[in-house]
Amino acid sequence: MEKRKGTLFVSFATQKGGVGKSTFTIYVAS
Secondary structure, three states: OHHHHHHHHHHHHHHHOOHHHHHHHHHHHO
16 A cells, blocks of 8 residues: 555656656655
8 A cells, every 4th residue: 555655646746747846756666
């Protein structure tokens, strides 16, 4: 369940765009 939630967050953040945000998302998802 945690992993699925993380993936959803990554998808949302990626759609929003932003290099800094993407890096932060990847860090959180790791």
